[in-house]
Amino acid sequence: MNCFELDNISHSYDRETVLKDVTLQLNPGEILGLFGHNGAGKTTTIKLILGLMKPTAGRLSVLGGQAGDPKVSQHIGYLPENVMFYPQLTGREILAHFARLKGASPAQVPELLAQVGLADAMDARTRTYSKGMRQRLGLAQALLGKPRLLMLDEPTVGLDPVATADLYRLLRQLRDEGTGIVLCSHVLPGVEPYIDRAAILTAGALQAVGDLPSLRRQANMPVTLDLTSAGDVGDLENTINAATRGRETVLRRDGRQLSVDIAPHEKMPVLQELLASGAIADLSIHQPSLEDLYVHFIGAGGLAHRGGAQ
Numbered sequence: 424m425n426c427f428e429l430d431n432i433s434h435s436y437d438r439e440t441v442l443k444d445v446t447l448q449l450n451p452g453e454i455l456g457l458f459g460h461n462g463a464g465k466t467t468t469i470k471l472i473l474g475l476m477k478p479t480a481g482r483l484s485v486l487g488g489q490a491g492d493p494k495v496s497q498h499i500g501y502l503p504e505n506v507m508f509y510p511q512l513t514g515r516e517i518l519a520h521f522a523r524l525k526g527a528s529p530a531q532v533p534e535l536l537a538q539v540g541l542a543d544a545m546d547a548r549t550r551t552y553s554k555g556m557r558q559r560l561g562l563a564q565a566l567l568g569k570p571r572l573l574m575l576d577e578p579t580v581g582l583d584p585v586a587t588a589d590l591y592r593l594l595r596q597l598r599d600e601g602t603g604i605v606l607c608s609h610v611l612p613g614v615e616p617y618i619d620r621a622a623i624l625t626a627g628a629l630q631a632v633g634d635l636p637s638l639r640r641q642a643n644m645p646v647t648l649d650l651t652s653a654g655d656v657g658d659l660e661n662t663i664n665a666a667t668r669g670r671e672t673v674l675r676r677d678g679r680q681l682s683v684d685i686a687p688h689e690k691m692p693v694l695q696e697l698l699a700s701g702a703i704a705d706l707s708i709h710q711p712s713l714e715d716l717y718v719h720f721i722g723a724g725g726l727a728h729r730g731g732a733q
């Protein structure tokens with residue numbers, strides 16, 4: 424059974440359509456990154472899956488049932504963006520309160536607080552917590568009752584690099600135990616190794632969905648070969664020019680180092696020719712990163728929306 428299935432979902436607030444024909448599903452034991460700039464429609468998608476609103480058009484099922492049905496909702500964990508808690512209560516008291524609301528066992532509370540790195544702070548009032556600690560308490564709240572579907576809206580905001588890596592490790596562990604996880608973010612650096620698939624949303628429309636190799640195929644962006652010459656750099660330049668003649672490539676030179684941007688399907692024949700020439704001492708191949716692919720798919724409109732390329 425899918426964790427959720429969105430089938431041609433559209434949504435409008437008043438007259439403005441902010442989600443357009445979105446078709447997307449999440450499997451158990453999978454981490455999906457849902458990426459888009461501010462206002463792209465990520466939170467609206469989450470609210471529909473939570474059953475807080477009904478889509479204007481399209482069909483939606485969550486954990487095999489109806490979004491918003493309490494029998495479904497009890498298996499969903501949700502961490503909203505900018506989570507806030509009552510400042511006079513301790514972390515332990517707050518989590519115990521949410522455990523009662525969710526019908527989860529209170530025995531989980533200290534264990535979950537330790538799991539998110541708040542073992543030493545659980546009896547301190549949350550007004551003394553840093554933003555990162557509040558975020559981790561929010562995550563513990565989302566993990567109450569061992570959800571089958573976990574949705575996290577900008578979970579790494581406020582976390583330092585060590586806490587961010589800890590969070591991703593924890594998500595991987597939950598994924599391996601069968602939880603389906605949606606990670607919404609407009610912060611891409613560092614996330615690539617931790618997601619199974621990415622969905623890229625611009626102005627309410629899905630531009631691309633897939634794992635990294637599939638997104639690379641869809642984007643068909645050039646691959647960069649960085650080459651170090653074995654002898655005279657001019658000779659290597661001539662060899663590259665011969666190997667790439669008639670192909671669409673860009674060649675750059677920086678001292679003894681040469682870089683060639685080349686279409687993915689041209690990579691192997693050109694590499695074979697270059698290796699056979701004996702003119703290369705070393706080489707590395709750079710595929711487009713998740714950030715490169717994101718910028719490619721959101722296009723000029725998306726960049727304008729974000730105030731230019733970053």
Ligand SMILES: Nc1ncnc2c1ncn2[C@@H]1O[C@H](COP(=O)(O)OP(=O)(O)OP(=O)(O)O)[C@@H](O)[C@H]1O
Nearest residue numbers: 436437441459460461462463464465466467468609
């Ligand atoms: N309650 C609302 N009433 C009217 N318009 C709304 C409402 N909530 C969101 N919108 C609009 O819907 C669009 C999508 O917003 P949404 O919050 O889903 O985007 P997002 O991708 O989560 O953005 P962010 O990263 O800034 O949280 C935006 O244009 C936003 O202004």
